[in-house]
Amino acid sequence: MAFDPEKLEAAFAFNPEQVAHLKDAWADLMFRAVWGDLKSGTIGAVPRLRKRVLEIGENLRSLVSDRSWIPQERERVKGAMAASLNLRDSLQQADRAAKLLAEGRDFPDFEAAYLGFRQQLLAFIESHEQRWGDLLESLYGESGDDDGDED
Numbered sequence: 272m273a274f275d276p277e278k279l280e281a282a283f284a285f286n287p288e289q290v291a292h293l294k295d296a297w298a299d300l301m302f303r304a305v306w307g308d309l310k311s312g313t314i315g316a317v318p319r320l321r322k323r324v325l326e327i328g329e330n331l332r333s334l335v336s337d338r339s340w341i342p343q344e345r346e347r348v349k350g351a352m353a354a355s356l357n358l359r360d361s362l363q364q365a366d367r368a369a370k371l372l373a374e375g376r377d378f379p380d381f382e383a384a385y386l387g388f389r390q391q392l393l394a395f396i397e398s399h400e401q402r403w404g405d406l407l408e409s410l411y412g413e414s415g416d417d418d419g420d421e422d
Contacts, residue, residue, distance in 0.1 A: 275409070279344055282402040283351070285335050289395060296388045297328045303384055307377035316371035323365035330358040331392070334399075345410065348403050355400050362389065 303309075304324045309317050334354040341347040369385055372378060 278402075278406060278409075279348075282348070282399065282406055283338065285399075290335050293331060293388075293392060293395060296384070296391065297324075297331060300324055300381075300384050300388050301328060303377060303381045307381050308375040309372050309378055309381055310374035311371045312374075313371045316368065320365065320368040320372065323361065323368045326361040327358065327365055327392075330354065330361045334358050334396075345407075348406050352400065352403050352407075355396055355403075358392075358396060362392065 301321075301324050304317075304321045309320070311317060334351070334357075336354075338347045338350055341350060365385075366389075369382075372381070375381075
């Protein structure tokens with residue numbers, strides 16, 4: 272069984288403007304994490320946050336990378352879902368690290384930028400996960416209805 276080619280293509284058609292906006296928002300967040308005046312009472316909290324924000328960028332890049340080279344459509348979708356889960360995990364790790372911050376001259380601006388980016392990123396992830404999930408469901412739904420008989 273194969274996926275509907277149009278649905279498959281649509282599921283991987285990332286809006287270039289939305290991706291560019293997420294990349295810019297992530298770059299701004301990374302700049303704030305590295306160069307901003309952020310402080311915490313916990314030793315190592317700021318470097319940990321920097322590492323987590325970097326991981327978000329790496330996983331976002333992985334999520335939107337071209338998967339057309341993967342010959343099996345099912346594996347292409349499964350790979351995208353795995354990249355999405357990795358991105359969600361990175362975001363959760365960054366959330367934990369960000370909760371340790373509460374001080375510094377640039378903290379309010381960093382917090383606002385982080386929360387805005389987080390909201391946009393989750394909306395982006397969820398819309399694509401829904402499409403990929405629907406594709407996988409259609410594939411498995413068809414395999415159980417081959418005989419056409421109703422129970």
